Amino acid sequence: MTLWADHAIFWHVYPLGFVGAAKEAPLQTGVAHPLGRFEGWLDYLTDLGCSGLMLGPIFASASHGYDTVDHFRIDPRLGDDADFERLQRLASEHGLHLVLDGVFNHVGRAFPKFVEAECAPESAAGRWFRRRDGGWDTFEGHDQLVCLNHDEPEVLDYVVQVLRHWLDRGASGWRLDAAYAVPTGFWRKAIEQVRETHPEAWFVAEVIHGDYGDFARASGVDSVTQYELWKAIWSSLNDGNFFELEWTLQRHNDFLASTTPLIFVGNHDVTRIGTRVEDERRLQHALVALLTVGGIPSIYAGDEQAFRGVKEDRVGGDDAVRPEFPPTPGGLAPFGWATYRLHQRLIGLRRRHPWLVRARTETLQVANESLAFRTFDPDHPARQLVVLLNIGASAVSFDLQPGGLDRLEGSGEHSGDVVEAHGWRILGSH
Known part of the structure; x- marks a missing residue:
């Protein structure tokens, strides 16, 4: 993993929603410049403690950004090249790395090569796209999202060009959208070529299910989205079942041996953590769990302000979790x-x-509504934190052997290994 990403803490934002852009790109339009709105938030990010800004889709698309029509052009609903250059420069001055969202599994139907392919399916343009049942293959049944053919050398060349173009312009890395739907061999070829000119570029793959470590090894990416941890955090809190989180942290240790996962409790595709956690007193426990284990943290814009919002499986069902700021x-x-x-x-x-960032966890004590775990540096085990979580209605006395650690953070005003009802504590050495 690149050196800068070792220290990354991201603020992840969906730009089209953030600026209140129109839901669909007008057929004939000038360029608006709301990308500049981010300038008013850069101090806010550094005050929060973030060192990276992870942007959702910013390239020209037909509607929500994932139906790309031109990977080399900023979406006119957001701005133009000059707006991007200014944002990149100001972000850099604030010590923030920009990571862009690359949609390379599929494109929108207005993508120029696909327009050619529809007119002449057997042409060279037609080879850019996958076929299924005599027609064009689409992404998970979405008719407007046409799948690229990753066996076609011209597609590989195109993706490498796009990745390099925006890294040349100052981006520090890429989130690879729907990476799980693309052959891992394709990613490895593309990333190896890009690293020849941009060795410090960082790549995180969107992967939902399966063995994240295997995917990272096969594809060559630096990081993988850790959906198992996301689910275990809110689910264990809602169910009063810390055994689920404890089991997931053991698997998380295994993943950390081969990759450095992107860890999160919210993103643009899921219900807000402030809504998902049914007892609002347990939101703090979700944040403590997230920010005390190995991986690269990502805070979804608005979660740090306890935004609410439900993701629904319908047209427009993402709007509540992608609001205007x-x-x-x-x-x-x-x-x-x-x-x-x-x-x-x-x-x-x-x-x-x-x-x-590379810490492992060891369970010290677990019950349905309480959990104690030690987070430690595998290379220097004396570097450690002890995390105590209690979501029950009564105080819990944790039996920590040996003791001798100081309170570093926590709810309430108590120290030591007794944690009040609905409380938490982080212990360590000053």
């Missing part, structure tokens, strides 16, 4: 700032313990 943080509602400050405290603790 005010021009500056001053326009945020007052209720979210306590959650923001909790994020600051936990991110600050993580930045003071940079070894956490």
Whole structure:
């Protein structure tokens, strides 16, 4: 993994929603310039403790950004090249790395090569796209998303050109959308070529199921989205079943042996963690679990302000989790700032313990509503934190042997190994 990504903590945002862009790109349009709205949020990000800005789709598309029509052009609903250059420069001045969203499994039907292919399916353009049952293959049944043919050498050349183009323009890395649907051999060829000119580029693959470590080894990516941990965090809190989280942390250890997963409790495709956790008192436990285990953390924009929103499986079902933001943080509602400050405290603790990116966890004590685990540096085991979580209605006394650790963070005002009802504690050495 590249050196800068060892210290990355991302703020992940869906740009078209963030700026309140039209749902569909007009056929004839000038260029709007709302990409500049991000400028008013860069201080907010650095104050939060983030070192990276992970942008959802920003390239020209027909509607939601994942139906790309031109990978070399900024979506005119967001801005143009000059707007991107300014954002990249200002982000860099704030110490923020930009990671872009690359959609290379499929394209929109208005993608020029596909327009050619529809007119002449047996042409060279037609070889760019997969066929199924006598027609064009589409992504998971979405008729507007046409699958690229990753066995076609011209497709590989095109993807490499796109990746290099935006890295040349100052991007630091790529999120590879729907990477699980693309052959791992394709990713390996593309990444190896890109690394010849951009050895510090970082690649994270969107993978939902399966063995994340195997995918990373086969594809050559640096990181994989850790959906198992995402699910276990909120599910164990809702069910009062920390055995699920404890089991998942053991699997997380295995994944960390071969990749450094992207860890999160929210993104643009799932119900907000503030809604998903049924007892709002347990939101703090979700954040503590996320920010004290190995991996590269990603905070989905708005989660740090306790935004609510339900993802629904229908047309427009993403809108509630991809809302427009005010021009500056001053326009945020007052209720979210306590959650923001909790994020600051936990991110600050993580930045003071940079070894956490590759940390492993060891269970110390587990029950349905309480969990104690030790997070440690596998190369220097003396570097450790002990995390105590209690979601029950009564205080829990954890039997920690040996003791001698100080309170670094926690709810309430108590120290030691007794944690109040609905409380948490992080112990370590100052």
